[in-house]
Amino acid sequence: MNENHILLVEDNPDDELLALRAFKKSKISHRVEVARDGSEAVNYLFRMDESQSLPKVVLLDLQLPKMSGLDVLKAIREYPRTQLLPVVVLTSSDEQRDMVESYRLGANSFIRKPVDFTQFTDLIRQLVAYWMTMNMTPGNC
Template sequence: MAEATRLILLVEDDPDHELLTIRALKKSNIANEVRVARDGEEAIASLFGPDAVRPQLVLLDLKLPKVEGLEVLRRIREDDTTRMLPVVVLTSSDEERDVVRSYKLGVNSYIRKPVNFTDFAEATRQLGMYWLVLNECPPMS
């Protein structure tokens, strides 16, 4: 079983959004290592495969190839080893049903990606400050 780390698992299939997120985290002085899964299958393998990681935070896009983000979230919440892992949906989806389904599946927070970089960087800074500095995470089993 993997040890909990200060790692951020970024689940994002859009290379531009990946770069913007990493850039915004660095600009906000969030020094955590960021591991990227570029589809839902990679995310599941990162969390449950032979080289599984236990990140401090999962930033999860919903619209993913292979396995959609909501299915990744469902898998995280149904497993005892990851059930309490903080998961923040960070998506461009503005569909109410995605918000509702995410919360029904146990997401900790749902954030729509702002369109311009300045707003995106500020949202990422606040997200990082809260989830990586202020929030007290439960111990991972």
């Protein structure tokens, strides 16, 4: 399977639904896989074999059950196959320490989720346009 897809890591069912609606409203055709906690995200990424393509980008919430988003990010950066995987922290947190720690652990971007659906949809459209189309990664150079 060599399909470009997105991994959304989100435990809040309302935020998950909002994100999926934003993808649909933006007419985004890329497959979106959802992990609903940190452990599920790590298991999803680390159980893939070499014939399966990793997601082009991970959209990662920080406040997750079982394993925090920061712990997920740390695990992604420690695992050789996922070290260079783009990770966008997409969170409700406006804590400076969360932003600093996310970047320290290797996040590619830190974005606060807008509350307004129209703004959130526009954000999703822009994120997908950049990370799925414009951004070059070692696997697609």
